[in-house]
Structure formats: C-alpha cells, structure tokens
Amino acid sequence: MSWQFKLASSARASPRWLTRPNGVLLRPASAGRLPSAPAMTQTSVSVTAKRTLADYHSSKCLNLDNINPSVRAAKYAVRGELAVKAENYRQQLADGDQSLPFDSVIFANIGNPQQLDQKPITFFRQVLSLVENPLLLENPEALKTSFGYHQDVIERAQTLLANVQSVGAYSHSQGAPGIRNSVAKFIEERDGFSANPQDLFLTGGASSGVSTLLNVICNGPKAGVLVPIPQYPLYTATLSLLNAQCVPYLLNEQEAWGTDVNVILQSIKDAKAAGIEVRAVVVINPGNPTGASLSADDIKKVIDIAAEESLVVMADEVYQTNVFAGEFVSFKKRLRQLQQEQPGKYDDVELVSLHSISKGMVGECGHRGGYFELVGFDPLVQEQIYKLVSIGLCPPVVAQCLLETMVNPPRPGQPSYELYQKEYNGIRDGLYQRAHALYDAFQRMEGVECQEPQGAMYLFPTIKLPAKAIEAAQAEKRAADEFYCLRLLDATGVCVVPGSGFGQKENTLHFRTTFLAPGTEWVERIVKFHAEFMEKYR
Amino acid sequence: MSWQFKLASSARASPRWLTRPNGVLLRPASAGRLPSAPAMTQTSVSVTAKRTLADYHSSKCLNLDNINPSVRAAKYAVRGELAVKAENYRQQLADGDQSLPFDSVIFANIGNPQQLDQKPITFFRQVLSLVENPLLLENPEALKTSFGYHQDVIERAQTLLANVQSVGAYSHSQGAPGIRNSVAKFIEERDGFSANPQDLFLTGGASSGVSTLLNVICNGPKAGVLVPIPQYPLYTATLSLLNAQCVPYLLNEQEAWGTDVNVILQSIKDAKAAGIEVRAVVVINPGNPTGASLSADDIKKVIDIAAEESLVVMADEVYQTNVFAGEFVSFKKRLRQLQQEQPGKYDDVELVSLHSISKGMVGECGHRGGYFELVGFDPLVQEQIYKLVSIGLCPPVVAQCLLETMVNPPRPGQPSYELYQKEYNGIRDGLYQRAHALYDAFQRMEGVECQEPQGAMYLFPTIKLPAKAIEAAQAEKRAADEFYCLRLLDATGVCVVPGSGFGQKENTLHFRTTFLAPGTEWVERIVKFHAEFMEKYR
Incomplete structure (x- = not known):
C-alpha cells in the first residue's frame, strides 16, 4: 500500500x-x-x-x-x-x-x-525590551514604578546581556553558550536525564533546523527519509530542494493518527526494493497537521525500528506543550530509558529533537527561534553540522534570549511568577x-x-x-x-x-x-x- | 591565467x-x-x-x-x-x-x-524596545521624562506595530508590506530611480539572501557562478553546498583591487571550454575582504558583460555606507542610467542587489536582517523565489523593524535627529x-x-x-x-x-x-x- x-x-x-x-x-x-x-x-x-x-x-x-x-x-x-x-x-x-x-x-x-x-507573555517581552535597549536598565526605579517591571525582569535582562554582550552582535554559531546551558537544564528537568550544551544548536526556528539536518543526512538522489503522511510540508519541500527521496508512511487515522510499525516497515521494504537507502525517520509529535500525541509505547516502537535499521530519528517536538490528553513524552527521555533498561541495544541510536519558540503557549513565531539537540551523533559529523550552521553565522540573538526565557520562566515565589x-x-x-x-x-x-x-x-x-x-x-x-x-x-x-x-x-x-x-x-x-x-x- | x-x-x-x-x-x-x-x-x-x-x-x-x-x-x-x-x-x-x-x-x-x-544607535534600540513591549506605549510621559524617548520614537514604534501587528507574528514571507514600502523609498532616494516593493525580499541577513538566490540560479553540477577572488567565502561555501561551480575571477591588487574586464572574459571563456554554463556574476562592492570601491565605469563594464553573456548580476552591496573615498554607486542606479542612455541594449539584464543591517554604521548583525531587490527578473522566476522563501516562513520581524529604522532614520528637524x-x-x-x-x-x-x-x-x-x-x-x-x-x-x-x-x-x-x-x-x-x-x- x-x-x-x-x-x-x-x-x-x-x-x-x-x-x-x-x-x-x-x-x-x-x-x-x-x-x-x-x-x-x-x-x-x-x-x-x-x-x-x-x-x-x-x-x-x-x-x-x-x-x-x-x-x-x-x-x-x-x-x-x-x-x-x-x-x-x-x-x-x-x-x-x-x-x-x-x-x-x-x-x-x-x-x-x-x-x-494571542497576546505575548508579559515577562518575555519585558525582558526583551531591556535587552533591546539596555539604557533602560539605568533607571530601574522608573521601570518598576511607571511600568510595573519586577526585579526578576531586570535581573534576567542583565544576565542575558552578560551572556550575549549585545543582541546586535553575532553570537557563537551554535548559539550563546550561557543560553545553551539554560536549554540543557530545561531538558534535564523535563526528562530526568542529562543534556550537554555542546550538543545543542540554537536555530532561527525549527524550519531552519530541519533544513540543516536534512542537508547533512541526504547524501544523494538515492537517500530517503521516512516522512509521516499527513505531514507538515516543510519536510517534503526540503527533500525536494535537496533532490532526495521522501519515503512516506501513512499514519493511522482510525487509531487517532498514531504510527503503525508495520506500515513503516513496509515503507522501508518498498523503498529498498526501489533502490533507495533510507537514512532517517521523521516523527512529528504532537502531530502536525493531525494533533496526535504518541504514547511511550509508540515512541519505543519507532526507536526500535531506528536501532534495527540504523536510521536517524528526527523528532519534531515543537508542539510538546500543546498536549490536551495525557503527558508529553520526549524521544530523548524514552531513548535514555531504553538505554538504561537494555544496555547495548540502543547505544548507536542517533536522535535529533527539535523545539521552537513559535508554538506552545509562547507563540513567538515572528521572532524565529528554537533549538535542536543531537544525541548519539558521531562527533566528526557534529563538527560538519557546526561548520554548516557557521556559514549562516548565527541565529537571531533576540530570539535566543526569548528562547532562554521560555525554557527558564519565572518560578513560584519570584515576583513575575503570578x-x-x-x-x-x-x-x-x-x-x-x-x-x-x-x-x-x-x-x-x-x-x-x-x-x-x-x-x-x-x-x-x-x-x-x-x-x-x-x-x-x-x-x-x-x-x-x-x-x-x-x-x-x-x-x-x-x-x-x-x-x-x-x-x-x-x-x-x-x-x-x-x-x-x-x-x-x-x-x-x-x-x-x-x-x-x-x-x-x- | x-x-x-x-x-x-x-x-x-x-x-x-x-x-x-x-x-x-x-x-x-x-x-x-x-x-x-x-x-x-x-x-x-x-x-x-x-x-x-x-x-x-x-x-x-x-x-x-x-x-x-x-x-x-x-x-x-x-x-x-x-x-x-x-x-x-x-x-x-x-x-x-x-x-x-x-x-x-x-x-x-x-x-x-x-x-x-561599537554601541548601537539609540534611536534604533529605543524603537525596538517599544515594539518588543508595546505596553510601554501606554505611558508615553514616563518614557519621555524618565528615559528621554522623543515623540518620533513613540510614533515610529506605533507605525511599525500597525504594520506588523506583533513582532511575535509571522509576517508576509517577503517581509511586511509597509516595511518594504520604506525600503523602496530609500532606494528611490539613493538612486533617483523608482523601486517596487513587490520586487523586494526582506531576509534574515544577506547570507540567507545569497543562499536563496544561488539555490534558484544553480540548476545542476555544470552551472557556474563568477566569483571575485579574493571573496567572502560565503559564496564558495554556498556553491559547494549546491554542488555548483565557482568560476573565479581575480581582482587586480595593483589597481586598488578593481575588476578587470579581460580577466572576467577569460574566466568565462575557460569555464565554457570546461563545459560549464556560466549563469551569474557576483560582485562585492565595496569589497570584502579587499575594501575596494568600484567606480561607475567599472560597474558599467560588469553590466556590459552581463548583458552580452546573459548573466545574472549579484551585487553584494552590504558595505554601501562604508565608503571612505568618493561616492558609492549602486548597480541598480548604473543599470537604470544605462537603460535610459541606450534604450534596448540593457533591457534584459537581471540584477539582484543585496543589503543588510549588519554592516555600515548600524552594525546590528546579531539581529539578522537585510533585503534583496530583484531587477528585470522573469515574473515566473520571481514567483519561484517567493515559494522558496515561503518554505522558511519569514525573516525575523524585529530585524525587519530595525531595517525600517535604518532605511528611514530620523530626519533634520525631528527630535531624535541630533x-x-x-x-x-x-x-x-x-x-x-x-x-x-x-x-x-x-x-x-x-x-x-x-x-x-x-x-x-x-x-x-x-x-x-x-x-x-x-x-x-x-x-x-x-x-x-x-x-x-x-x-x-x-x-x-x-x-x-x-x-x-x-x-x-x-x-x-x-x-x-x-x-x-x-x-x-x-x-x-x-x-x-x-x-x-x-x-x-x-
């Protein structure tokens, strides 16, 4: 089929x-x-x-x-x-x-x-107003009395400015190191497993991350990437641009648009028969356009296929906070669990997880920001990814700051929390x-x-x-x-x-x-x- | 040679x-x-x-x-x-x-x-602080008395917000129409020739513009692009990524790193002999890394070659305000002059001119903004360029606002001018x-x-x-x-x-x-x- x-x-x-x-x-x-x-x-x-x-x-x-x-x-x-x-x-x-x-x-x-x-979240935009015009920080009292800025807003802006020097300066091509530290902490808190800032690449939105990764993965016209159908058309469009092959696998509408292992395996088999080397599997979770949210068991099945077939898993997780039923489980967390449970079997799995400031309750897509995390990649390949992103110099620095506030929002007890x-x-x-x-x-x-x-x-x-x-x-x-x-x-x-x-x-x-x-x-x-x-x- | x-x-x-x-x-x-x-x-x-x-x-x-x-x-x-x-x-x-x-x-x-x-220019950053946090606009008196914001800053922010709705929202893929209008007026004032906002594509910096354009121009491994040597390595890197051919032409160090028509023609000849179809000529003016500034006559010579050989001219003009000696002449202006002087001869020339907020006295490279202008392109090709940029959704909207302030700075008599x-x-x-x-x-x-x-x-x-x-x-x-x-x-x-x-x-x-x-x-x-x-x- x-x-x-x-x-x-x-x-x-x-x-x-x-x-x-x-x-x-x-x-x-x-x-x-x-x-x-x-x-x-x-x-x-x-x-x-x-x-x-x-x-x-x-x-x-x-x-x-x-x-x-x-x-x-x-x-x-x-x-x-x-x-x-x-x-x-x-x-x-x-x-x-x-x-x-x-x-x-x-x-x-x-x-x-x-x-x-949708209105932007006040804390985020207050911080950004200060990193855009640091001269405002010279009069913190007026910020508080005339505009209701809290002390944590002021301190956050100061910390971010210390990290990036100026939002008008190029940052490290992977993103400012201090901001990557915050993202790593966010991932650790979310998953209960460590994250390494060196494996994080901040992006100008998930779209540019997908483009970077598919550029590296697709090595010629016979390279294939498994893409769910229906899909967000960024994937097929980018594969077209790279003259690589989209290997579609149908989602199961009757099972709440879930993944079907047998369908994926059949797609791989058919692709191989057509002379295509399948190199990666894209999963959009929660789904776009379907809205579907995968269970921990569904995720394991995809990781199993990746381990057996030696595929890179591209987990598009930009809607991870837009989940109405149950709890979001990240591919990274599930992979780390499996690696603990069955030592050896999953060690070689290469996973990239993408996230964004565009969706969720943040909705700041006009700022163009996000990140991807590489897990289990060959360090020499990772260096090539670094080189590729460095040609584009760096992601927008204001968007990096916004990403930092998204992954590190006000905590209970802090003045901006309520x-x-x-x-x-x-x-x-x-x-x-x-x-x-x-x-x-x-x-x-x-x-x-x-x-x-x-x-x-x-x-x-x-x-x-x-x-x-x-x-x-x-x-x-x-x-x-x-x-x-x-x-x-x-x-x-x-x-x-x-x-x-x-x-x-x-x-x-x-x-x-x-x-x-x-x-x-x-x-x-x-x-x-x-x-x-x-x-x-x- | x-x-x-x-x-x-x-x-x-x-x-x-x-x-x-x-x-x-x-x-x-x-x-x-x-x-x-x-x-x-x-x-x-x-x-x-x-x-x-x-x-x-x-x-x-x-x-x-x-x-x-x-x-x-x-x-x-x-x-x-x-x-x-x-x-x-x-x-x-x-x-x-x-x-x-x-x-x-x-x-x-x-x-x-x-x-x-380099410190950012105050007017720019004041405006950006307001578009980032429009709630600040609710207390204009405090902005003025506590922070020295002038009325033109406040009005500019209001205009920009009316144009983009929110800097957190995706804009039109070519950039917000109102901002493109400002860029068109800037080009008209600079050159004395009309510019059409429909031909302008705002970008996330000149690098992404170059990538977009070379992606469209390079149609296979035999496609060649003339690149000055020395050059900014973005060009050779992007051509490598596209598996297209760099056709180098040496700049003349003895003539203040100017272009030499005979050298370019020889490069074209050699490339053709090697089976390469030369499709475009890149000119970086003022030069990177050389700093050289081309005369109106040098520019005419390049346009002549483009007209005769049917080449797209890619004019990288990001340093157009960094000129110490003489006056910057844009390729667009020179082309329009030639089209007036010799009706017919230059009608088919396809020119793209790139500019940026990263350089000049602005130096806002961390914001990732810029634009390119298409001149003389086939409308059907232009639609394909639109489709390509739409896959990346839109350039950062804050950077679009910053671009607007760059091309439309305070004028004499306005309070922020001095x-x-x-x-x-x-x-x-x-x-x-x-x-x-x-x-x-x-x-x-x-x-x-x-x-x-x-x-x-x-x-x-x-x-x-x-x-x-x-x-x-x-x-x-x-x-x-x-x-x-x-x-x-x-x-x-x-x-x-x-x-x-x-x-x-x-x-x-x-x-x-x-x-x-x-x-x-x-x-x-x-x-x-x-x-x-x-x-x-x-």
Whole structure:
C-alpha cells in the first residue's frame, strides 16, 4: 500500500501559481509587468513595463524552465495560492471594499497565534525590551514604578546581556553558550536525564533546523527519509530542494493518527526494493497537521525500528506543550530509558529533537527561534553540522534570549511568577476551549468526521464530498479538497489548507484548520457554508 | 591565467578540523566523547562516554564518509579553526588563566562591530524596545521624562506595530508590506530611480539572501557562478553546498583591487571550454575582504558583460555606507542610467542587489536582517523565489523593524535627529581613524604592503614571508599565511583570517583584519609579533 501511495498534491504535474507573490491575479493584460504597490509613489516608469512574458523567455538568463529544477519541484501549500488569495481579500477589506460576502478574513491556515488573538507573555517581552535597549536598565526605579517591571525582569535582562554582550552582535554559531546551558537544564528537568550544551544548536526556528539536518543526512538522489503522511510540508519541500527521496508512511487515522510499525516497515521494504537507502525517520509529535500525541509505547516502537535499521530519528517536538490528553513524552527521555533498561541495544541510536519558540503557549513565531539537540551523533559529523550552521553565522540573538526565557520562566515565589502563570494558563485554556468548539461544530456537519482534539494547534477533519462536487473540482483541474477550501474562502473569508497540501490516503479528503482564531462566529460561517455546499452539489 | 588558478585553501585536499565546535582540541584521549560544559551540572554520565571514534564509524548511520559530500566539501574560514581557537583563548582568560602571553583576545576575524567597541544607535534600540513591549506605549510621559524617548520614537514604534501587528507574528514571507514600502523609498532616494516593493525580499541577513538566490540560479553540477577572488567565502561555501561551480575571477591588487574586464572574459571563456554554463556574476562592492570601491565605469563594464553573456548580476552591496573615498554607486542606479542612455541594449539584464543591517554604521548583525531587490527578473522566476522563501516562513520581524529604522532614520528637524547624527558620524569617523591607524602600522612592517583604506570594514595586506617560514608551514602541512595567522594568534591573541580563506593569486599571501577593535594597542601587538616572526625565520 504505502510505496505506491502518491501525495494527492502531486497529481497535478505542474501546479499553477495563479497569483503573484503580492497577491494580484495574473491576467494576460498585466503579463510581464509587476503592478506597483498602492503605497508607492512612482517616480519613473519601469523600463520593462511594455514587455510580454514571451519576451522574458527568449532573452533572460533565468526562466521557469532553466532554474534549479529542485526549487521548481518543491511544494509548500501552507503559504500557497489559498494564503495569497486570503491576504488579497484582507487587503480589499482594509481598502474599504464592501463587495465581499464577509467582513473579515480568518487566517486558520497557519499556526500564527499573535496574528490572531494571542497576546505575548508579559515577562518575555519585558525582558526583551531591556535587552533591546539596555539604557533602560539605568533607571530601574522608573521601570518598576511607571511600568510595573519586577526585579526578576531586570535581573534576567542583565544576565542575558552578560551572556550575549549585545543582541546586535553575532553570537557563537551554535548559539550563546550561557543560553545553551539554560536549554540543557530545561531538558534535564523535563526528562530526568542529562543534556550537554555542546550538543545543542540554537536555530532561527525549527524550519531552519530541519533544513540543516536534512542537508547533512541526504547524501544523494538515492537517500530517503521516512516522512509521516499527513505531514507538515516543510519536510517534503526540503527533500525536494535537496533532490532526495521522501519515503512516506501513512499514519493511522482510525487509531487517532498514531504510527503503525508495520506500515513503516513496509515503507522501508518498498523503498529498498526501489533502490533507495533510507537514512532517517521523521516523527512529528504532537502531530502536525493531525494533533496526535504518541504514547511511550509508540515512541519505543519507532526507536526500535531506528536501532534495527540504523536510521536517524528526527523528532519534531515543537508542539510538546500543546498536549490536551495525557503527558508529553520526549524521544530523548524514552531513548535514555531504553538505554538504561537494555544496555547495548540502543547505544548507536542517533536522535535529533527539535523545539521552537513559535508554538506552545509562547507563540513567538515572528521572532524565529528554537533549538535542536543531537544525541548519539558521531562527533566528526557534529563538527560538519557546526561548520554548516557557521556559514549562516548565527541565529537571531533576540530570539535566543526569548528562547532562554521560555525554557527558564519565572518560578513560584519570584515576583513575575503570578502574572506569568495566569497568562500561560489563560492561553492554554483558551486553546482547549476553541479546539472543542470547533470539534463540536464538525460533529454537526454532514459528511465530516474528526478525531477528538489531542494537541498541537490543529484539527484535521475528513470530509466526504458529493460526486458532483468532485466532478466540479475536476473541471477546474483541482484536487477536490482544494476546490472545497477555495469555495470556503470565497464564501466566508475563512482560510484553511486542503489535506492534499499535507498528503493523505488515496480517496480521502481533509482540511487542516488551526483553532487559534478568537470567538465562534467564524466557526458558524464554516457550518453554514458547508451545508450550502453540500446542498448545491448533492 | 585565471581558470588554472586554484584557491590556495583547496591545496590541502582534506582540511582537518582540529578542534571541536566547542573549541576544545581533539586529542586521542578524549576521542568519542564530547566534553561537558563547565557551567553544567552533570546529573548522569553520558551513555556513550566510553566509546571510541572507531566504534562510531562501524555502527552509526551517519559518519564523515557518508554524509552529504557537498556539506563536507564546503569551506568557511571566517568561523573555522582560528576563530574556534581564539574563542578558546578568550574562555581561558575569562577563567583566570594567566599562562597566556596576552591578556585579551582581539576578534579581528569577523565584522562583528558590537562585539567590540561599537554601541548601537539609540534611536534604533529605543524603537525596538517599544515594539518588543508595546505596553510601554501606554505611558508615553514616563518614557519621555524618565528615559528621554522623543515623540518620533513613540510614533515610529506605533507605525511599525500597525504594520506588523506583533513582532511575535509571522509576517508576509517577503517581509511586511509597509516595511518594504520604506525600503523602496530609500532606494528611490539613493538612486533617483523608482523601486517596487513587490520586487523586494526582506531576509534574515544577506547570507540567507545569497543562499536563496544561488539555490534558484544553480540548476545542476555544470552551472557556474563568477566569483571575485579574493571573496567572502560565503559564496564558495554556498556553491559547494549546491554542488555548483565557482568560476573565479581575480581582482587586480595593483589597481586598488578593481575588476578587470579581460580577466572576467577569460574566466568565462575557460569555464565554457570546461563545459560549464556560466549563469551569474557576483560582485562585492565595496569589497570584502579587499575594501575596494568600484567606480561607475567599472560597474558599467560588469553590466556590459552581463548583458552580452546573459548573466545574472549579484551585487553584494552590504558595505554601501562604508565608503571612505568618493561616492558609492549602486548597480541598480548604473543599470537604470544605462537603460535610459541606450534604450534596448540593457533591457534584459537581471540584477539582484543585496543589503543588510549588519554592516555600515548600524552594525546590528546579531539581529539578522537585510533585503534583496530583484531587477528585470522573469515574473515566473520571481514567483519561484517567493515559494522558496515561503518554505522558511519569514525573516525575523524585529530585524525587519530595525531595517525600517535604518532605511528611514530620523530626519533634520525631528527630535531624535541630533543624537542620531552625532552617533552615526562618531562611528563613521572612528572607523576611518582605526583603518588609517592600522594602515600606518602596516607601512612600518617589513614585507607588508597594503592598499590605502577605501571602505568596508577590512584591510587585506599582502605579506611576503621568508623561505624558512614557508618551509615551517609546509612541515605542519599548512598554507603559509594560515601558519602565520596561527602564530600571530598564539603570540598576541589577535585573530585575523589568512588570505587562503578568501582565495588569492598563486604565490601571494595575505590576511584580512577588521578595523573595528578599539584603541591601537592591539595594532602594536601585531607590529611587534611581525618583527619577531621575520627575525626568527630570516
């Protein structure tokens, strides 16, 4: 089953980007000319304004047919056509356009908490304001009396500045040593096993970490990486860029989107038969887009496969605090337990665990920060990883400071603790409530089935669409779920991502929605649209 | 001449990374085990602690021989062995070690202004403190009376927040539209020609921009990119990672490190003869490591070649405000002038110009920000570039805000102008004075020749070493300039980068030093060391 499986999104051999980066639809009349921005004063007319697309192809060095084919092949639905169209609608509304059938755009396509309702945590941002402008520290009394800064905020900023010297200076390429010490302590407290700051690499978000690691792991066009389906499309996109092979393994929707050992083993077998050397297995836990949370036993089974097949485990654990049911178990902790329980058997397992400041109750994705921890890597390989990250110099230093506050938040008894705890719990409870409101709405929708919310920031319901809707999609040369999501956006302003952007089992349709947007009014928009859609195509 | 030319650094087929990422020298006794960090409490002993390097090679998935060969082949001297050793010395001194023959380490190896003396510009950091903690804006009076914030600081922060919503939210993948508008206005004011915000891509520093662009341009192992020699090694490293070809062209040291059209043409000819398709020409102006500043006529000559040979021009203009003599001319301005003067001839030229917040009088490299502007690109190619950057989501949003303040600083008459101007000029004058102090010192050193400082943050003197020194280097299997720089570091704590890290004409030796470190005491350390070195090996 698994190897013959094709990502639905690859069914259209050459996906058309119908809109420009700026969101303006490509029309023949404007071909060859990029529109000017509304806010810009045109001081001269572009020299190339009167040229056509055909001219470009004949005379430019670069055209669509001769650029890096790996870049062209890469797909990334989260910011694709739908997102661009949604941004376009938002701009129309902002410009006062009243012709649209909705009065706001809901960006439920991307885990971008602070674009929606989520407020940043006060302690974090107070600290950052001080590391950005250390001159504020010269008047601590005014900070306290006029702005309510507590002493622990001031001390934290001083400590961070001592570590990084200035947030405007390059740090060590792996991240400032003192901040890596804090991350190591966090991991130790979380897992009960030691962590070594030398094995930590701070990153500009998990995405850049994934890119770094896959760059090292993939050694040619026959290198394969096991990727769960559905998946966050960063993985397939990065493998495309590296001209390496995605070896998909289907998650089991009936078992709450869990991993199925036999499916993974079959994928490995099929890949080997196709001449592919499988080098790594990606696990996203809690899952994106599924929200699934793996049990300790599920994790052991993946580690067993890695040990037996000599695979690097890439554990994408960026949603580790977004867990509604049970407790998060890290791959690192489970691996260390297994190494204690069965000395020898697991010694060679190579594990990399990724974390981020973008998700959880922190939601600071615009700052671009995170880290990965290497476990059991050959030191000579680790040096090559160091060299690779050093070419990019260092991750953003402000984001490193923010990471430090995330892994080392105010503790009970410290003056900033109470507010921190209140804000943190408020965000956590809000996410839970919204997830369930959305889940309840899906229960009311014909042909829609959804797993109970488990974690992450997403729900990923199955939708069963009438045959007429599927035909209408085919007439537009679109996947049926993409067709559905486009109609949803056009009718309601709610932007979600079709399942085909993440991969899904053949002959199934899904969409991914975040549960970050405030209120329930937008949920009702979906319910109403869905009923009308089903009626129209029945 | 040019094509046979080999980078001196590639003479050693397999460069040895003698030190670990953490700066600890690899010794057989510690092989297979990464040392624990001093600041860490070890709560358990690493499971793999007693294993040897040989064990790793036999049983791990990843080893030095089977990782991505392109990663292994990449070289990046700026943060290589010397930098790691310097960081090690710094730590030794910080730990109270008094055995070293110097009492401070001078990091003259990297353009990292705020690691050394340079203070951030107050206006920038005041604005950033407010966008990081918008709650501060609720008490503008206290900001003014207790901290000296002016009204324009407050208004700028409000404008930026209106543009980005929150610095913790993802922005548009090309960067926030409002900030791109400001960058476009800056380019228009600089050049007198229009700029379109849709053609601007904000980046996490110029390095990530270069990586994006080369990723698109390089379409296979036969794709070649003209790179000046000496060059900033980001270019050769990125081409290595992409398994594409560096086509070197030597700069003319005798002509103030200018470009020589005939040399470039010969390089193209040689590359074509070797079956390479040359697709782009990189120009670093002002130069790194040379500091050279190109005339309008030199720029025209490069554009002429690009027009005739259908090459993309990659103009790395990150040092555009670090110009001591004459006036900076941008490639964009020169191209637009030529397009006006000779309609038709230059219409198809594809130009990308890169800029950064890391250099100039801003020096905010730790924030990781910058932009590139595309000129004359096929819109369909531009869409692919958008897709590629969207996989990385967005550049750090705080850095986008900082970029906005850089391109739109306080103007005469605004309350923050006076201090801004004073700080800006102070940094500019300081750089000029230090450059000349260093230049004067080089005049006093036997066998050292240096071009008069023109710009950027570097001097790149030629050194002529005695035969005995070259023999001693060979005995250590090192390039002679690397040997010299290592001895310099060991003796003085001054860390510079050997010319072989940038490439240099065969049978010449250089080193690159920044002129950022304060004072002149460290310059005298170099003078004294040099005299003793020459004496020893005479």
